[in-house]
Amino acid sequence: MRIAVIIMRIMLALRYAGLVALTLWVGGLIVLGSIAAPSIFDVLAVRHVVDDRVLAGAIFGETLRRFHRLSYVCGSVLFLTLAVRGILGPRPIWFAARLGTAFVMLAATAYSGLVVSGQIARIQSEIGGAPSSLPPGNVQRLAFGRLHAMSTGLELVPVLGGLLLLFRELKD
Numbered sequence: 001m002r003i004a005v006i007i008m009r010i011m012l013a014l015r016y017a018g019l020v021a022l023t024l025w026v027g028g029l030i031v032l033g034s035i036a037a038p039s040i041f042d043v044l045a046v047r048h049v050v051d052d053r054v055l056a057g058a059i060f061g062e063t064l065r066r067f068h069r070l071s072y073v074c075g076s077v078l079f080l081t082l083a084v085r086g087i088l089g090p091r092p093i094w095f096a097a098r099l100g101t102a103f104v105m106l107a108a109t110a111y112s113g114l115v116v117s118g119q120i121a122r123i124q125s126e127i128g129g130a131p132s133s134l135p136p137g138n139v140q141r142l143a144f145g146r147l148h149a150m151s152t153g154l155e156l157v158p159v160l161g162g163l164l165l166l167f168r169e170l171k172d
Helices: 002-046 052-088 095-127 139-171
Strands: none
Touching: 002 052, 002 139, 052 095, 052 139, 095 139
């Protein structure tokens, strides 16, 4: 009986740690995309700051870079807690789908943070100003637009996957 109680407490702690990591990750992405980014760009534009879009992009870029580090930790904690829960058993309902979802979420975040963000920074450095200051058909402006859209799309993966995982956890 004592071992069963210990395992139940371990499972509860694992589930709690995974849920905290998941809510930090998903909540943070929602706040960044819906509040932080628009606020930064709007405030600098309204205050007529010189090179407002360049400065706003730099501020948000650094914020996102730092958040990516938190996302890697949250994603790793989520993935590991799910895996250990599966090993210790009983496995959560839809265990393989949950583990696969967590992996895809972490992979999308890593690709966005390690690959796409670097490509965006390189283009911004080459431009030396706001991409929006370039003519509409400019190759660098178009490349920046594609990378920005890709980054946004990749960040939607953990948001949608995370909301799905939260729903599954609530149903258990």
